[in-house]
Amino acid sequence: xxxxxxxxxxxxxxxxxxxxxxxxxxxxxxxxxxxxxxxxxxxxxxxxxxxxxxxxxxxxxxxxxxxxxxxxxxxxxxxxxxxxxxxxxxxxxxxxxxxxxxxxxxxx
Amino acid sequence: xxxxxxxxxxxxxxxxxxxxxxxxxxxxxxxxxxxxxxxxxxxxxxxxxxxxxxxxxxxxxxxxxxxxxxxxxxxxxxxxxxxxxxxxxxxxxxxxxxxxxxxxxxxxxxxxxxxxxxx
Numbered sequence: 001x002x003x004x005x006x007x008x009x010x011x012x013x014x015x016x017x018x019x020x021x022x023x024x025x026x027x028x029x030x031x032x033x034x035x036x037x038x039x040x041x042x043x044x045x046x047x048x049x050x051x052x053x054x055x056x057x058x059x060x061x062x063x064x065x066x067x068x069x070x071x072x073x074x075x076x077x078x079x080x081x082x083x084x085x086x087x088x089x090x091x092x093x094x095x096x097x098x099x100x101x102x103x104x105x106x107x108x
Numbered sequence: 109x110x111x112x113x114x115x116x117x118x119x120x121x122x123x124x125x126x127x128x129x130x131x132x133x134x135x136x137x138x139x140x141x142x143x144x145x146x147x148x149x150x151x152x153x154x155x156x157x158x159x160x161x162x163x164x165x166x167x168x169x170x171x172x173x174x175x176x177x178x179x180x181x182x183x184x185x186x187x188x189x190x191x192x193x194x195x196x197x198x199x200x201x202x203x204x205x206x207x208x209x210x211x212x213x214x215x216x217x218x219x220x221x222x223x224x225x226x227x
Binding site for chain 2: 041095
């Protein structure tokens with residue numbers, strides 16, 4: 001898996017858009033970019049996965065530039081319940097490696 | 109469609125006892141993965157199993173830890189002679205036989221975890 005770097009924490013307010021950028025300079029040609037969300041005392045929850053350009057689902061959008069050395073997870077109109085740790089993973093191997101992630105705190 | 113099930117959710121053991129953690133994958137999933145999360149750390153891969161086969165156990169400690177995924181029944185992570193350092197959250201994940209995306213990475217779906225406390 002490619003090493004990923006993401007901010008340790010981010011603060012936001014309800015209704016705002018939250019964008020978390022992840023760097024993966026050593027991403028390999030076959031690697032996919034996957035984001036997970038984890039609440040305290042729960043297992044990680046799959047959010048979104050992409051390979052290039054833009055992917056959107058009912059929860060989030062994932063933007064990946066042409067060089068694929070970074071990606072941005074976009075959470076539209078966050079609510080208090082979006083407070084969680086968000087993990088960026090880059091790879092295709094089943095050995096998922098979770099770093100410290102980004103702790104997103106949403107305030108009223 | 110039930111998600112990944114793990115039991116027990118909380119397990120307390122004294123040093124030297126055995127801990128058995130169970131994981132039932134999502135319906136239709138035949139691949140199971142175990143991860144360990146120490147306090148304030150990210151999840152670390154332990155082992156990858158398919159029915160009756162251990163595919164990759166490179167993340168498992170060399171001693172006291174074992175895993176199985178029998179033809180029938182849940183996957184079991186077994187820790188013998190537990191020590192205080194084994195206290196952690198153990199997560200199981202499952203994935204379908206062929207990747208969640210055509211040609212892409214297998215999406216893993218995680219269970220709620222078992223929190224093991226060793227006294």
